[in-house]
């Protein structure tokens with residue numbers, strides 16, 4: 239095998255986390271490579287609602303999360319300005335079971351300045367079904383997941399390698415200056431890099447990877463946030479599906 243390619247960062251996994259990180263690193267002129275063994279964005283990312291959360295789903299006990307989100311939202315807003323085609327809808331609808339939960343939540347939104355709230359039942363007939371008795375609308379960008387993945391990957395496609403599942407190997411360098419990462423691309427061509435940092439952005443796939451290149455005695459499984467649910471995606475004209483783009487919630491939680 240030829241000498242390894244020296245890079246700064248190897249990213250494993252090309253969902254939103256990996257792709258966004260690749261974009262950030264490349265914009266800052268780092269040498270970075272992203273390796274994915276499936277479809278880019280094909281796991282959680284393309285099964286997500288793809289709301290750019292502003293904090294509407296949080297309660298007053300989670301105020302800090304709302305503050306943290308505002309910085310991320312600022313980054314997203316800047317990026318969306320240059321990529322307007324990824325936005326499917328700028329209005330999102332939230333349904334409540336009772337007037338009390340509607341009042342509670344929308345008061346909180348006003349306090350946190352999370353955007354305009356208006357309800358016009360005549361526009362939203364389809365939402366007033368089942369448990370939903372009150373609806374609030376707010377400006378929350380909702381993106382098209384496939385467009386999002388395409389827009390993020392296209393500028394950096396030369397730094398993205400599709401690899402064979404199970405071909406990935408990684409080991410720490412003895413002087414702890416980085417890792418050697420090896421894999422085979424989908425045509426069977428071997429790839430070897432020496433990177434200063436190795437990032438696992440493989441979503442649920444991280445569980446399989448955590449031991450790769452780990453320091454001796456490192457925890458076997460740190461906390462991982464893995465969502466198993468997939469959702470129904472309705473495709474149709476924006477006008478027609480508008481009332482379906484929403485999260486329905488009550489005081490106890492969400493009715494997705």
Ligand SMILES: Cc1cc2nc3c(=O)[nH]c(=O)nc-3n(C[C@H](O)[C@H](O)[C@H](O)COP(=O)(O)OP(=O)(O)OC[C@H]3O[C@@H](n4cnc5c(N)ncnc54)[C@H](O)[C@@H]3O)c2cc1C
Pocket residue numbers: 250251252253254255256273274275276277278279280281282283284285286287288289290291404406439440441442443444446447465466467468469
């Ligand atoms: C139903 C649902 C709705 C959601 N709605 C929202 C929402 O509205 N707003 C929001 O912000 N978040 C939402 N989320 C959460 C959001 O989708 C996830 O936080 C996000 O997509 C996770 O992205 P990721 O890149 O970490 O993982 P993933 O998108 O799962 O990407 C993992 C990537 O790693 C690759 N991979 C896996 N194993 C390996 C391996 N061994 N080697 C190489 N590559 C590998 C996979 O092929 C995949 O491309 C939702 C999630 C679900 C399930």
